Amino acid sequence: MRFSAEVRDAICADYRRGDLVKVILNRYRISQSHLVNILDERGVKRRPLGKPRSLTDAQIAELRREYGMGGITAKALARRYGVSGTTIGKFL
Numbered sequence: 001m002r003f004s005a006e007v008r009d010a011i012c013a014d015y016r017r018g019d020l021v022k023v024i025l026n027r028y029r030i031s032q033s034h035l036v037n038i039l040d041e042r043g044v045k046r047r048p049l050g051k052p053r054s055l056t057d058a059q060i061a062e063l064r065r066e067y068g069m070g071g072i073t074a075k076a077l078a079r080r081y082g083v084s085g086t087t088i089g090k091f092l
Helices: 005-017 021-028 032-041 057-069 074-081 085-091
Strands: none
Touching: 005 021, 005 032, 021 032, 057 074, 057 085, 074 085
């Protein structure tokens, strides 16, 4: 199916706004590969796959600094940042 430039612009706008891919696919009745082609042809940066990170870059830098100074455990950092010890361990 070939979409007009206006529809392709609308698809990209929906994606940039954060609409779920599944919603966009259903709304425009297109396949995921067609969506990817439209995004790529328009130069839209695609969102990363998977679950969003639970900590920001600033939080990661801060917890690394705190841990590096000593006196605090990974478990205590996990409680402070509201994440699991496994998550903290990924960044130390």
